[in-house]
Amino acid sequence: MINIGIVGYGNLGRGVEANLKNAPDMNLVGIFSRRNPDTLDTEAKAYHIDDILNFKDKIDVLILCGGSRSDIPEQGPALAEHFNTVDSYDNHSQIPNYFESIDTVAKAHKYVSIIATGWDPGLFSLNRLIGEAILPKGDTYTFWGEGLSQGHGDAVRRVEGVKDGVQYTIPNTELIDQIHAGETVEYTSKSAHNRDVYVVLEEGADAEKVKNDIVTMPDYFEGYQTEVTFITEEELHANHAGLPHGGRVIRSGETSPDMQQVYEYGLNLGSNPEFTAAVNVAYARAAYKLHQEGLSGAQTVFDIAPKYLSPKSAADLRKELL
Amino acid sequence: MINIGIVGYGNLGRGVEANLKNAPDMNLVGIFSRRNPDTLDTEAKAYHIDDILNFKDKIDVLILCGGSRSDIPEQGPALAEHFNTVDSYDNHSQIPNYFESIDTVAKAHKYVSIIATGWDPGLFSLNRLIGEAILPKGDTYTFWGEGLSQGHGDAVRRVEGVKDGVQYTIPNTELIDQIHAGETVEYTSKSAHNRDVYVVLEEGADAEKVKNDIVTMPDYFEGYQTEVTFITEEELHANHAGLPHGGRVIRSGETSPDMQQVYEYGLNLGSNPEFTAAVNVAYARAAYKLHQEGLSGAQTVFDIAPKYLSPKSAADLRKELL
Incomplete structure (x- = not known):
């Protein structure tokens, strides 16, 4: 059994807890939180994060479920001194720096840290690499x-x-159809996505002003086709409580002049955090196996042979899935 | 530069030749054939297969482009004694035996042999593993x-x-829609695919008898929904000369009770052999790099970390694609 610890108990931490129930080769040792552990709504054992070093020999891999803005950049290198770690750090532009900072610690202390797993970064990155x-x-x-x-x-x-x-990102299906048809398209993040916003107004708020403030917001909405719909609080809770997401990576290329080949990877996710957590759990298995083999240092999805994600033997994988 | 040799010059061998033109880090040393090399329609250097051992120190990786029925099972182990090899052996049920036979030789002679690359087996297998x-x-x-x-x-x-x-395999899109909708479906190879056949009759042949002989053919057509269309030889050459193919691997699963997640990988290929060849070429790069690192023995797509497929450095991959 691979002994797992969860650090942080928001949507992602709860997702990891749920996914571990589907992993027969893994055992949840405990959840570690900055909050009073007695207040966490879980049947698993919960501990204060300050007690985590007591579990140094009881946990094989820690899955870090805090935020990428401030939690992971601090916790990752600090915990890589004592544990194998897996995270879903998702600040794309900062990944090279984060990689270096955790790699130094993990190598020095002979642990494995797999960073930026999940679906983007993660499985989408993998398909960008393989497609290219x-x-x-x-x-x-x-x-x-x-x-x-x-x-x-x-x-x-x-x-x-x-x-x-809430805000939904909507892919431009017309553009996707053009890519499928082998046409050359002008892809920009703005031309490729529309934004649907559902808003509950404060009492007495000016709807037109709110709408205008949203659609003209730099970086977030300006330049996008944005639709704002006003709804009641009841509608929001009834129809927009889930966390669905997904998307696709398409590589369209030629193997010889005018010979078109289309490679596509897509996800349609009922729950974004639960799926991210599912990816974290598979890579936690890889972290454990790689550490057993004597590897250390920071790793990304690019560095991990797919066999390490599965609980099956290499011979069984060849027989059943190749 | 990675020096490549092509063994066999049918559709697949020609596809590898075409794809190597897109690989700036690779150099085609020569094509090796059982035929008289002067008769091959290529601008590349062509040699008789019997001369291949003269190239032992001039070629880093051989890409084996013969058939899976009799060529590869013989050539693979024989050539793995002297070269790193990559093949697209596709006899699924015999893969474990083939793996063992080439692994023994490659290990003994310290070469790397990556077997069963391509898209199925190959990229589809990879997605079956990762999805599961x-x-x-x-x-x-x-x-x-x-x-x-x-x-x-x-x-x-x-x-x-x-x-x-010719025969086209047509996926059952109704079944695919049901899977996308999260329904439980009865998937069998027969329920999942229809077969469209286009036939040019011999003069005086009995069309009804031919049709009946086709649709009732055991293993190939019996039990499938098969449509037979009779066409002229001109129509066949005009409309059915290409080698398109493709398909998809879908993994539909739950991360927690009733929380549906759909993972999908699809290919839409203008030319099946050229795309298979494109995959061979990327894995030839991996074979070269792994051999440089001192690895030896048989490998499959399950054993290869994705970074080995790319000519880019690990740092550049993290910066550009993660």
């Missing part, structure tokens, strides 16, 4: 959605006059 | 087509009264 390596003469397109974007929802909720709200 | 590892509670569905099936075309052409013909 196999079809070097071509273009890669990443589409996100339909799905709930946490960052854009946060931005909407900060607008004056907004009581609550 | 991430969503252990679920089902995997493989659909082939729309595309030309070589084996079924051969079977049609052996029927009495058939002058020429």
Whole structure:
């Protein structure tokens, strides 16, 4: 059995807990939180994060479920001194720095840290790499959605006059159809996605002003085709409580002049955090096996042979799945 | 530069030759054939297969492009004594035996042999593994087509009264829609695929008898929904000369009770042999790099970390694609 610890108990931590029930080769040792462990709504054992070093010899892999903004950049290197770790750090532009910082510690203390697992970064990255390596003469397109974007929802909720709200990222299916048809398209993040916003107004708020403040918001909405719909708080809770997401990576390329080949990877996720957690759990298995083999240091999805994700033997994999 | 040799010059060998033009880090040393090398229609250097050992120190990786029925099972182990090899051996049930036979030789002579690359086996296998590892509670569905099936075309052409013909495998899109909708489906190879046959009759042949002989053919067509269309030789050459194929692997699973997640990998290929060759070429790069690192023995797509497929450095991959 691979003994797992969960650090952080938000949506992602709960997702890891749920997914571990589907992993017959894994055992959840405990959940570690900054909150009072007695207040966590879980049947698993819960501990305060300050007690985690007591579990140094009882846990094979820690799955870090905190936020990428401030939790993971601190916790990752600190915990890599004592544990194998897996995280879903998702600040794309900072990945090289984060890799270096955790690699140094993990190598020095002979642990494995697999960073930036999940689906993007993670499985989408994997398919960007494989698509480009196999079809070097071509273009890669990443589409996100339909799905709930946490960052854009946060931005909407900060607008004056907004009581609550959510944002869905909607891929431009016309553009996808053109790519499928082998046409050359002008892909930009803005041309490839629309944004649907559902807003509950504060009492007395000016709907037109709220709408205008949203659609003109730089970085988040400006330049996108954005639709704002006003709904009641009841509608929000009834119809927008889930965390669906998904998207696709398409590599369209030529193997010889005018010979078109299309490579596509897609996800349609009922729950974004639960699926991210499912990926974390598979890579935790890889971290354990690689550490057993004597490897140490930071790793990404690019560095891990697929066999390490499965509980099956290499011979069984060849027989059953090749 | 990675120096490549091509063994066998049919559709696949020509596909490898075409794809090498897209690989700036690779150099085609020569094509090796059982035929008189002067008769090969290529601008590359061509040699008789009997001269291949003269190239032992000039070639880093051989890509084996012969047939899986008799060429590869003989050539693979024989050539693994002197070269790193990559092949697209595709006799699924015999893969474990083939793996063992080439592994022994490659290990003894310190070469790397990557077997069964391509798309199925190959990239589809990879996605069956990853899908199952991430969503252990679920089902995997493989659909082939729309595309030309070589084996079924051969079977049609052996029927009495058939002058020429082709067969397209057509996936059952209704079943795919049901899987996308999260429904439980009864998947069998027969329920998942239909077969479209285009036949040119011999002069004086009995069309009804030919049709009946085809649709009732055991193993190939019996039990499938098969449509037979009679066409002229001109139509066959004008409309059915390409080698398109493709398909998809879908993993549909739950991460927690009733929380549906759908993972999908699809290919839409203008040319089946050229795409298979593109995969061979990327894995030839991996064979070279792994051999440089001191690895030896047989490997499959399950054993190869994705970074080895790309000409880019690990740091660049993290920066650009993660």
